[in-house]
Amino acid sequence: MPRTSRFEGRLLIAPLTAFLIALLGFPLVLDIIYSISHVGFENIRAPELTGFSNYAKAIADPEFWAAAWFSLRFGLIVAVIQVVAGLGLAVFLAPLFAKRPWLIALLMLPMMVAPALVGLMYRLILHEFVGAVPYYLLEWYGDFPAFLGRDWAFTTLVTVETLQWTPFALLILHSSYAAVSPDIREAASLDGARGRRLFLNIDLPLMLPAIGITFFLRFIDSFRVFDNLYTLVGPGAGGSTTSMSIYIYQAFFKVGDIGLAVAASMLLLVASFMVLWVINGLTARKAPL
Amino acid sequence: MTRLNTLLTSAALFAALGVTGAMAEVTVLGWPGGPEEAGLRKAADAYNATATDADKVKLIFFNRDGFFDKLAADLAAGSTDFDVNLLATYALGRYAPFMDPITLPDASKATFPEKVLATMQYDGKQYGIPTDLSLHFMYYRKDLVEKLLADADWKAKYGEISEKYLGKKLEPKDPDAWTWEDWMAMALFFTKSINSDSPTRYGTVLQMKNLLFNMMVWQSTARAQGGDWMNDKGEITVDSPAYRTALDIYKKLYDEGTSPKDSTTYEFAEANAAFGAGQAATMLQWNAAFGDLDNKDKTPAVAGKIGTVAPPAGPEGRFTHIHGLGLGINKASKNKEGAVKFLNWLGTPDAMVIYAKAGGSPALSDAVVAKVSTERPDLVKLGQYAGSYGFVMHGGTAAKALQVYELQAKEFTAYWSGGKSLDEALAAAKTGMADLLKP
Known part of the structure; x- marks a missing residue:
């Protein structure tokens, strides 16, 4: 590459690089400093460096691990349910979508509502004295469960998250299902493949990359759940519904232990990076195929 | 050239505006968006009508969301953007290092009861003029309690139920004479699952969400049993028999079904919804709830049928948690002289009358509250209860008092919801509090 072209290339990429450094680099450096400091709101502009004690505190805190387990369990369960439900809907409703595509827009509506509002909405719907669900259960069966209670x-949270975000899985998987070439299906049909066999041997393998991406997107989104959970039940009785995001929020704003909150978020960042690195590695290895 | 002139003119205008803003006015950072703001605006208008230009007050307001954290960061940074700022009892210790103590003018001692002034004291020093007070009322359904006191069959049933669930036969009493045991008996009697004749589904509605404000509501129960955060030696006493009894009162009421199943997620609004629907006979709640609950348009089911008394009595007496909002002086202020003048005026009976009539909730001495009792009858009880029953836990104004409430909320709700034993919850609370309240 000629020297002038290389210079021009670097010049053109400079604004983007500066943008990334300012938006990602600066907060990261600040976070690293806070995570190794004794820092609260009182000394937020003059943190005292204390080494890795915040990391040790987070790692030794059983509530940190309880929150991590809650988020992991929640993320996995919700992602699996949404992918399975989204896949089922995409396949079974495909003929209907082909004739009436506007139905897809209708099904996307739950995603348009802010998660915090969804939490508030269900807080009302499930409230014994103003909500429709307990009212009708009481009318019909004489009793109802404590939807937001510890048990x-x-x-309830899994159900609320599933109802709001299954349309997202449906959207991706419907696109993927619709992209399977009719020629391939026709060829398989000529070979005698029908129904479930056609789906399992033709459609599903071709949709696997989309299913994988949908699963990871939904897992990441559900793992970091905060808004709807916070407005619906908060950290829960005895901290029983404390997700990682809520743990970090509580440590930062409620306890004022900014060092601990940032150290916990850095640990989360490292864990997320490792997962993405593994996924990236797997994808890169499969690329030549 | 024209553009340059425009720029210069604009710069001069901005500079002039800036100079005007900094012309020795007293900038007051108030509590935004509620009756407190309305009250402060009226009070400031009245003060500015007679103040010299140098002493005039300018009001600024943050958003309520995260207010105290933003204020802490500003004070710690030595902000000079405001001379006078909001204070809250439970955050006094957090702000005290960045504020100047004040000397109370004589007028303020005549305006407020001693216990109300104490809500703005930390480490033996006065840090602010108390402007608003929050405490708790025991709300009850007058119509139902009156019937119980008059109906022989209901009285007999009340005795049976109290004997079965509390181990002793109790007679129904006037709410103003209730002990915590009487309240428990009342809650049991008015619970449909226990007494099929009860006109309400629940006898009470408890606020048991893992939320620091719910600890403030509950802790009057502990104080009445003799409980305190720490003793005079600074030792944490949260594992005392008094705390155990108080925690068990809520636990028993919840387990017996006298409060809705979802009570472990209830706070102010949910409790009001239950009581307002006419399905709970009693409720320990903030004084601020009264206006809406007694409003026929907002809560037709119970408006006009509500009685309020101070929380019930325990072996150590009758108590209500109190905390105040107030105004104090920013240590970094550049106009402390003007700030002191304004606060001295704000503590006078005349200023507080203006503030109260405009919507504020100051707890005033009998002589002062008499001047507003027609427009604000609720303030009469507020001042009386604060003066007679108000308390602040030992350590309740410490720098980490809010964190103590957070910790208690987590541990005590774990016990109430069955996640931890009483011993485990108290041990965790004691260890955590010792760390948070260490000198």
């Missing part, structure tokens, strides 16, 4: 909160 039911997790199930």
Whole structure:
């Protein structure tokens, strides 16, 4: 490459590089400093460096691990349910979508609502004295479960998250299903493949990359759940619904231990990076095929 | 050239505006968006009508969301953007290092009861003029309690239920004479699952969400049993028999079904919804709830049928948690002289009358509250209860008082919801509090 062209290339990429450094680099450096400091709101502009004690505190804190387990469990369960439901809907509703594509827009509506509002909405819907669900359960069966109580909160949260975000899985998987070439299906049909066999041997393998991407997107989004969970139940009785995001929020704003909050978020960042690195590695290895 | 002139003119205008803003006015950072703001605006208008230009007050307001954290960061950074700022009892210790103590003018001692002034004291020093007070009322359904006190069959049933669930036969009493045990009996009696004749589904509605404000509501129960955060030696006493009894009162009421199943997620609004629907006979709640609950348009089911008394009595007496909002002086202020003048005026009976009539909730001495009792009858009880029953826990104004409430909320709700045993919850609370409240 001629020297002038290389210079021009660097010049053109400079604004983007500066933008990334300013937007990602600066907060990262600040976070690293805070994570190794004793810092609260009182000394936020003059943190005292204390080494890695915040990391040690987070790692030794059983509540950190409880929050990590909650988020992991929540993320995995919700992602699996949404992918399975989204896939089922995409396949079974495909003929309907082909005739009436506007139905897809209708099904996307839940995604248009801010998660915090969804949480508030269900807080009302499930409230014993103003909500429709307990009212009708009481009318019909004479009783209803404590939807937001300790025993039911997790199930309620999974249901709420699933109802709001399954349309996202449906959208991607519907596109993927629609992209499978009719020629391939026709060829398989000529060979005698029908129904479930056609789906399992032709459609599903071709949709696998889309299913994988949908799963990871939904897992990442659900793992970092905060808004709807916070407005619906908060950290829960005895901290029973504390996700990683809520743990970090509580440590930062409620306890004022900014060092601990940032150290926990850095640990989360490292864990996320490792997962992405593994996924990236797997994808790169499969690329030549 | 024209553009340059425009720029210069604009710069001069901005500079002039800046100079005007800094012309020795007293900038007051108030509590935004509620009756407190309305009250402060009226009070400031009245003060500015007679103040010299140098002493005039300018009001600024943050958003309520994260207010105290933003204020802490500003004070710590030595901000000079405001001379006078909001204070809250439970955050006094957090702000005290960045504020100047004040000397109370004589007028303020006549305006406020001693216990109300104490809500703005930390480490033996006065840090602000108390402007608003929050405490708790025991709300009850007058119509139902009156019937219970008059109906022989209901009385007999009340005795049976109290004997079965509390181990002793109790007689129904007037709410103003209730002990915590009487309240428990009342809650049991008015619970449909226990007494099929009860006109309400629940006898009470408890606020048991893992939320620091719910600890403030509950802790009057502990104080009445003799509980305190720490003793005079600074030792944490949260594992005392008094705390155990108080925690068990809520636990028993919840387990017996006298409060809705979802009570472990209830706070102010949910409790009001239950009581306002006419399905709970009693409720320990903030004084601020009264206006809406007694409003026929907002809560037709119970408006006009509500009675309020101070929380019930325990072996150590009758208590209500109190905390105040107030105004104090920023240590970095550049106009402390003007700030002191304004606060001295704000503590006078005349200023507080203006503030109260405009919507504020100051707890005033009997002589002063008499001047507003027609427009604000609720302030009469507020001042009386604060003066007679108000308390602040030992350590309740410490720098990490809010964190103590957070910790208690987590541990005590774990016990109430069955996540931890009483011993485990108290041990965790004691260890955490010792760390948070260490000198």
